[in-house]
Amino acid sequence: MCGIAAIYAGKKTGPDLAAACGRMIATLRHRGPDQSGVYCDPSVGLAHARLSIIDLTTGGQPIHNEDQTVWIVYNGEVFNYLELRQDLESRGHHFYTHTDTEVIVHSYEEKGIECLKDFNGQFAFALWDTKKQRLFLARDRVGICPLFYAQNDGVYVVASEIKALIASKILPKPEIDPFALDQVFTLWTTLPGATIFKNIYEVKPGHALIIDTNTHREHRYWDIPYAAPDEHSPAPLEDLCEQVLALLMNATKLRLRADVPVGSYLSGGLDSSGITALIARHFNTNVQTFAIRFQEHDFDEGEYQNEMVAHLKVQHREIEAGNELIAESVPAVVWHAEKPLLRTAPVPMFLLSRFVQQQGIKVVCTGEGADEVFGGYDIFREALVKRFIARQPQSAIRPVLLEQLYPQIFKNDRQKAAFRNFILHNSSDVENPLYSHLIRWENTSRIKQFFSKELADGIGAYSTVAQCMQLLPENFNQRDTLSKAQYLEDAIFLSNYLLSSQGDRMAMAHSLEIRPPYLDHRLFEFMSRVSPQWKVLGINEKHLLKKVFKDVLPSSITQRTKHPYRAPIQPSFLKAIQSGYVRELLSVQELEKNKFFDHTKVHALLKKIEAGVSTSETEGMALMGLISTQLLHEQFVENFSYPDGLSVHWDMCFDRRKTLMSN
Amino acid sequence: MAQKTKVKQFIVNELLFGNESLLTSDDQSFLKTGVLDSSGLLELITFIENTFGITVNDDELVPENLDSLDNVEKFILHKATA
Incomplete structure (x- = not known):
């Protein structure tokens, strides 16, 4: 992976594009420490910080087409680039590097923005078409990117x-958006397209953005797939398993394409164990694997x-x-996550990527996405x-099923009884399209009681949940329960939290690229046509995936109880509250200054x-939410800075500002 | 009445961190209105047991006994006289 930056000025004059590109890319050197490059013409600047993974010698960016009318800066991988290149060469395109980057340039020449449909990968790019004058x-x-x-x-x-947008000095001073805070304190993340800052946006997953004539338009080229029951595959379970294994093998093989060694994360759960086993058995018997252990026994999976x-x-x-290491690392984690966090779970991922970087590894395969694709979440x-219970609310037997879902949480009979009698009592709204997630969101929302009056007034009547309703595709409520829950999880949580706060951002903090084979779109699409009953059978989650791995993994791994990945909160911060930075950060004075939270309650x-x-x-989430919001304000609004002396020396520089102007 | 005040104080101070406005009436459902979550409920039960010297049996963990200030008061009085 890499870091990219671009500025589009169009017909406007003003900013020194090369200088602004330099300031921007200087903040992204952790994403690409190996090389840097820039392209500038009178309308556009493109800049790149490179982490060299494919074509180490000639793969520097920006990269252009034959007549230098199309330029690109690109972060990520198109894994099927060798196949696409062959086809493009047969159509007469000439390549000057061995990169996947150049494949995008020529695919764009061939197909325009429709080229996106051909790419199997994880990427984000900015491509400048000088003829059409569009970015x-x-x-x-x-x-993923x-x-x-x-x-x-x-x-x-x-x-x-x-941080690179802010460093450009082209925008007004950033401000934290109260609506976005409401989103994070409900959903753990902002909604697709939004960020925690006012007037700063994210290109949504599966979307393109076209910028020309000083305006922009959005184009969706992919959505989370769903198939109605009459489109489900009629194949028997055994055949489905064989096809999934074949697809997963190919997805993994493609993700091992690199000119540097590829490692693997190994948490001990089904997902990463399965991928690691496929790599070790079929592609690389000496694969290096990496894992996190916890001081707190309840979180540890060492066994x-x-x-x-x-x-x-x-x-x-x-x-x-x-x-203590978790608490100490939180400020750096927030700097990289760039949004408030309600969990400490990103922190160990940050520590792990640092460790992996120290071992000289730049790329790892990971198990992310299996829960989303195969139906794994509680x-x-x-x-x-x-x-199931709501159909027979009087049944004494049915609620027992619920307790089996949470063996880690319900350790004694008293907790079980309380849960059975109260939570079920409260779960009546089965026809609500957001039904699966409402209890979680309502529980999380309880931490908004720490909001100050000023913040609550700023949020006013805005409702995150009401806005979630706007995200839903047509006829959403006709879908089955599992498909609805999966859609919400995939649309809201997958990219915006799991793949960013716990994924790319924590890995790239230490120049590490993650590659999750389960998120190959062919698997996603295949599994959408598999009947929900094979995903979660009774209460057995990821039933089909467990069957796929029956001969690949020991039964102790396929049959173990699911252990959700979490990290401790209250015990981690104890010392930092008593005498460390948290004491200062959450002092009356600091809380009063930012006016996000009510200091008496805090x-x-x-x-x-x-x-x-x-x-x-809930109290753990509140604590982490308070700390991370205060840190974010301090780092990005109050005292935005990045290490001095990071001024960029460009390894590649294409300055077309004068030549083009004189034409 | 004294019991109800003590329970209310505990909920407001320890579980709502002083936010009295979330608990507006004595018959308000704790769970439906988000005053308690499941771990808050367990803290409440522990408080009731320690403060009023009673034991809450598993089969008594039902909303009729615990899901509002009125219900809690009735339950405590019932246990005290049982």
Whole structure:
């Protein structure tokens, strides 16, 4: 992966494009420490920070077509580039590098923006068509690679991360958006297209943006696939499993294409164990694997990791995410995530990428996306079970199913009884299209009680949940329960939280590219045509995937209880609250200054945490939300800065400002 | 009445962090209106047991006993006289 930046001035004059490009790319060097390059003409600047993975010698960017009328800066990978290149060469295109980047340029010449449909990969790019004088931005289907934009009076700035937009000095001072805070404090993330800052946007997954004549328009080229029951595959389960395995093998093989070694994350769960096993058995017996261990026993999966290592005999290394280390790392994590966080789970991913970078590895395959594609989340099973119970509300047996969903949470009979009698009692609204997620969102929303009066007034009557309703495709409520829950999870959570705050942003903080084979769009599309009953059978999640891995993984891994990946919150921050940076960050003075939170309530919470009696998930989310919002304001609004001395020396420089003007 | 005040104080101070406006009436459902989540409920039960010297049995963990200030008061009085 890499970092990209672009400025479109069109007919406007004003900014020194090369200088602004330099400031922008200087903030993105963690994404691409190997090389940098720039292209400028009177209307546009394109800049690139390169992490060299394919074609190490001649792959520097920007890259152009034969007559230098099309230019691109690009972050990511088009994995099927070798096949596409062959076809393009047979149509007469000439290549001057061995990169996938150049394949995009020629595909665009051939097909225009429709070329996006040919790409199998994870990418974000800015392509400048000098003849049409238009800037073409695009992002991969599911949104693995980030791409942000903003405009000021028709001058657009575009970049892989928000910090580069701010560093351009083309925008007014950023402001945190109260509506976006309401979204994060409900959904754990902002909604697609939005960011935590006012007037700064993200290109949505599966979308392109065309900028010309100092305005822009959006174009969707892909949506999360859904198939009605009459379009479901009639094939028996065994055949479906064979086809999924074949697709997954190919998806993994494509993701091993690189001119540097590719490692693998190994959490000990089904998803990453499956991918690692496919790599070790079929493609690279010496694959290097990496894992996180936790100081807190409840979060640790070491036992299963060790079992997989013994099973596959891979070269395995691990780090421990200790409680204090988690708290200390949060400021850096927020700087990279660029949004408030309600969980500490991104922190260990940040620590792991640093460790992997130290081992000299630039690329890893990961298990992300299996839960979304194959139906793995508890919330999916919960929705199915609640619907099942709602059909026979008096049944004493049916609720027992729910307890089986949460063995980690319901450790004793008292908790089970409370949960059964209260939560079920409260789950009546089965016809609501957001049914599967409403309880989670309502629970999370409880942390808004810490909002200050000023912030609550700023939010006013705005409702995040009402806006979620606007996202839903036509005839959404006719879909089955699982498909509806999956759509919400994929549209709201997958790209905006999992693949960014816990994915790309934590990995690229240390120049590490993640490649998740489960998110190959061919698998996504294939699984949409598989009947929901094979995804979650009864309450057995990812039933089909477990069957696929029956002969690949030990039964102790395929049959283990699902362990949701989480990291501790209250225990991690205990010391930082008593005497560390959190004490300062959440002081009355700091809280009063930013006016996001009510200091009386915040201090009541801190007192409870210091006393060691706060164990609830909600209070943990509140604490992390408070800390990360305050940090974000400090880092991006109040005192925005990035290390000095990062002024860019361009390895490649195409300055066409004068030549073109004199033409 | 004293019991109800104590329970209300506990909920407002410890579970709502002083936000009294979230608890507007004595018959308001804690769960439907988001005053308590499941772990808040368990904290409430522990408080009731410790403060009023009663034991809440598993089969008594039902909304009729615990899901509003009125219900909690009725339940505590019932347990005290049982």
